[in-house]
Amino acid sequence: xxxxxxxxxxxxxxxxxxxxxxxxxxxxxxxxxxxxxxxxxxxxxxxxxxxxxxxxxxxxxxxxxxxxxxxxxxxxxxxxxxxxxxxxxxxxxxxxxxxxxxxxxxxxxxxxxxxxxxxxxxxxxxxxxxxxxxxxxxxxxxxxxxxxxxxxxxxxxxxxxxxxxxxxxxxxxxxxxxxxxxxxxxxxxxxxxxxxxxxxxxxxxxxxxxxxxxxxxxxxxxxxxxxxxxxxxxxxxxxxxxxxxxxxxxxxxxxxxxxxxxxxxxxxxxxxxxxxxxxxxxxxxxxxxxxxxxxxxxxxxxxxxxxxxxxx
Amino acid sequence: xxxxxxxxxxxxxxxxxxxxxxxxxxxxxxxxxxxxxxxxxxxxxxxxxxxxxxxxxxxxxxxxxxxxxxxxxxxxxxxxxxxxxxxxxxxxxxxxxxxxxxxxxxxxxxxxxxxxxxxxxxxxxxxxxxxxxxxxxxxxxxxxxxxxxxxxxxxxxxxxxxxxxxxxxxxxxxxxxxxxxxxxxxxxxxxxxxxxxxxxxxxxxxxxxxxxxxxxxxxxxxxxxxxxxxxxxxxxxxxxxxxxxxxxxxxxxxxxxxxxxxxxxxxxxxxxxxxxxxxxxxxxxxxxxxxxxxxxxxxxxxxxxxxxxxxx
Numbered sequence: 196x197x198x199x200x201x202x203x204x205x206x207x208x209x210x211x212x213x214x215x216x217x218x219x220x221x222x223x224x225x226x227x228x229x230x231x232x233x234x235x236x237x238x239x240x241x242x243x244x245x246x247x248x249x250x251x252x253x254x255x256x257x258x259x260x261x262x263x264x265x266x267x268x269x270x271x272x273x274x275x276x277x278x279x280x281x282x283x284x285x286x287x288x289x290x291x292x293x294x295x296x297x298x299x300x301x302x303x304x305x306x307x308x309x310x311x312x313x314x315x316x317x318x319x320x321x322x323x324x325x326x327x328x329x330x331x332x333x334x335x336x337x338x339x340x341x342x343x344x345x346x347x348x349x350x351x352x353x354x355x356x357x358x359x360x361x362x363x364x365x366x367x368x369x370x371x372x373x374x375x376x377x378x379x380x381x382x383x384x385x386x387x388x389x390x391x392x393x394x395x396x397x398x399x400x401x402x403x404x405x406x407x408x409x410x411x412x413x414x415x416x417x418x419x420x421x422x423x424x425x426x427x428x429x430x431x432x433x434x435x436x437x438x439x440x441x442x443x444x445x446x447x448x449x450x451x452x453x454x455x456x457x458x459x460x461x462x463x464x465x466x467x468x469x470x471x472x473x474x475x476x477x478x479x480x481x482x483x484x485x486x487x488x489x490x491x492x493x494x495x496x497x498x499x500x501x502x503x504x505x506x507x
Numbered sequence: 508x509x510x511x512x513x514x515x516x517x518x519x520x521x522x523x524x525x526x527x528x529x530x531x532x533x534x535x536x537x538x539x540x541x542x543x544x545x546x547x548x549x550x551x552x553x554x555x556x557x558x559x560x561x562x563x564x565x566x567x568x569x570x571x572x573x574x575x576x577x578x579x580x581x582x583x584x585x586x587x588x589x590x591x592x593x594x595x596x597x598x599x600x601x602x603x604x605x606x607x608x609x610x611x612x613x614x615x616x617x618x619x620x621x622x623x624x625x626x627x628x629x630x631x632x633x634x635x636x637x638x639x640x641x642x643x644x645x646x647x648x649x650x651x652x653x654x655x656x657x658x659x660x661x662x663x664x665x666x667x668x669x670x671x672x673x674x675x676x677x678x679x680x681x682x683x684x685x686x687x688x689x690x691x692x693x694x695x696x697x698x699x700x701x702x703x704x705x706x707x708x709x710x711x712x713x714x715x716x717x718x719x720x721x722x723x724x725x726x727x728x729x730x731x732x733x734x735x736x737x738x739x740x741x742x743x744x745x746x747x748x749x750x751x752x753x754x755x756x757x758x759x760x761x762x763x764x765x766x767x768x769x770x771x772x773x774x775x776x777x778x779x780x781x782x783x784x785x786x787x788x789x790x791x792x793x794x795x796x797x798x799x800x801x802x803x804x805x806x807x808x809x810x811x812x813x814x815x816x817x818x819x
Contacts, residue, residue, distance in 0.1 A: 270793065273656075279793070327662065327663045339759075341759070341760075343655060343660055344585075348655055348760060348761075349761075350639065350760060350761025350762070350794070351639045351761050351762055351763040351796070351797070352761060352793055352794070352796060353761075353793075354758075354761045354791065354793040354794050355759070355760055355761040356759065356761075357758050357759075357761070357791050357793065357794065358758060358759060360758050360791035360794075361754075361755045361758050361759070362751060362754060362755065362789040373791055373792060374792070375789065375791070378791075439674060442673075442674060443673045443674065443755050443759075444759055446666075446669050446670055446672045446673050447651075447653070447667070447668065447669075447670060447673070447755075447756055447759045447760060448653075448660060448662060448667055448759060448760065449660075449661075449662025449663050449664060449665070449666040449667040449668075449669070450662070450663055451663040476687075477674040477687065479666065479669050479672035479685055479687070479690075480685060480686070481582065481591070481664055481665075481666040481669065482662070482664065482666045482669065482672075484663070484664060485663070
């Protein structure tokens with residue numbers, strides 16, 4: 196087996212790439228633009244060309260490459276097929292490893308980007324040392340990635356770990372992006388926290404620093420840290436939903452650890468505090484030993500995890 | 508590898524045993540009493556003696572035995588250790604394969620009985636032909652077993668698949684057996700259905716055949732089949748909770764199929780009808796292709812699954 200692997204994280208705007216050794220060290224990282232024209236047909240050849248350039252630059256032999264791991268936005272099955280295509284890349288249904296090998300003949304593996312990021316956090320991030328974890332990404336939406344015995348739980352149609360769409364609220368009147376009503380994502384994402392905040396502020400005239408300036412998830416947690424009573428109520432409501440949702444996840448897969456990442460998680464330990472209380476209130480006791488950790492790799496989780504598809 | 512395996516399902520009253528060939532055929536089945544005296548120390552030696560007797564009876568050589576699979580009531584880790592003991596057998600914490608080998612030197616594997624039953628249904632029952640399934644047992648409680656890529660999802664502390672303790676109802680005032688309030692088990696088990704029925708009947712004086720005789724889960728579904736309007740409302744409420752709970756499970760592990768078993772499932776397709784509607788209302792669409800099947804092995808699921816630990 197070769198000594199190096201490339202991790203490739205394909206996003207709608209840029210493709211992030213990293214060169215890793217078997218010890219899990221990132222030796223280099225860089226990115227190229229994602230060219231989405233003509234059904235995204237240039238994306239994989241562009242990746243291959245960029246990797247070949249990097250190989251020349253570093254003086255690496257093809258035989259030294261253990262493989263290339265690819266994370267892609269959309270459902271990917273265990274064979275690396277984009278089972279539903281990827282709308283925001285222009286991609287239809289095809290097999291990533293087979294296509295990639297036309298341009299660069301080394302082993303290739305592919306998986307969903309959120310699941311790959313979870314694997315990255317397990318390999319070298321907040322979940323290092325664990326082999327059963329649930330990664331929770333609190334960003335524009337709520338994403339999830341589940342690792343069981345060191346392997347990604349892909350699911351029958353590549354939708355394993357879509358925990359943002361667990362139904363939690365029968366009273367919800369607005370629709371989630373998925374068209375259902377009352378999904379976890381509607382309360383625990385960055386946009387969800389803003390919704391909770393606006394609803395709380397509209398309820399009465401209680402004074403709050405949140406009444407000045409733009410309401411964002413960051414503004415809410417900054418206000419919590421500054422002791423704002425209304426912001427604390429919003430954080431409690433957020434924590435109640437997320438804790439309840441993660442308690443359901445724990446009853447299903449009984450993980451060792453939840454690794455919380457995404458933009459909202461920048462609020463740090465303060466945020467975890469609001470989640471852990473409700474989690475313990477709702478969780479089935481034998482599943483209640485799950486720890487809570489913050490993600491550690493930020494935007495690099497995808498390239499780490501993609502490399503881990505090969506090296507781990 | 509030997510041609511035969513024994514499946515052993517240890518219960519609080521009897522130990523069920525079966526002899527299987529590699530094709531998954533059950534060649535014989537029998538049971539012995541579970542002797543729980545002195546911390547259940549006789550249980551495994553009794554099992555070994557019974558198997559040795561069966562070997563002699565059938566003229567099977569030890570070298571023809573691929574192994575013995577054991578299902579036990581309680582949390583069992585991937586190495587076959589009873590991590591929390593088993594109160595209703597008198598067992599403390601110990602490793603089943605290591606102990607069993609003292610009495611009979613063949614390969615031994617052990618797992619939790621509910622998970623083993625799920626594996627049995629996948630191997631030769633309602634989930635045959637699938638490799639990603641969730642078995643749901645609607646009995647005195649609500650149990651679950653999750654199979655991912657043909658393997659049991661054990662979980663960090665052996666509590667994977669404990670879906671009966673997903674929290675679903677904030678308004679619940681009575682405690683579940685697990686001490687939490689509002690668990691799926693409180694509405695979808697046999698006892699849960701009786702609770703729903705009693706609450707419904709107490710609400711008003713609407714006529715119902717359920718007002719005569721003992722209220723059981725079977726009586727409720729018999730009344731549904733006879734067109735009793737109140738019984739239909741109870742079944743709808745049951746289906747709403749179970750469908751919502753299984754939609755949450757689907758968002759987490761994205762199974763190909765739910766296999767519904769346990770005493771309550773004797774109501775058959777009528778029961779599935781009440782679950783599938785709410786399931787589709789609450790499920791994240793990409794996880795909504797999961798099929799619903801009835802379990803097919805009844806009380807033999809445990810011995811089938813225990814043998815599958817060896818033969819599958």
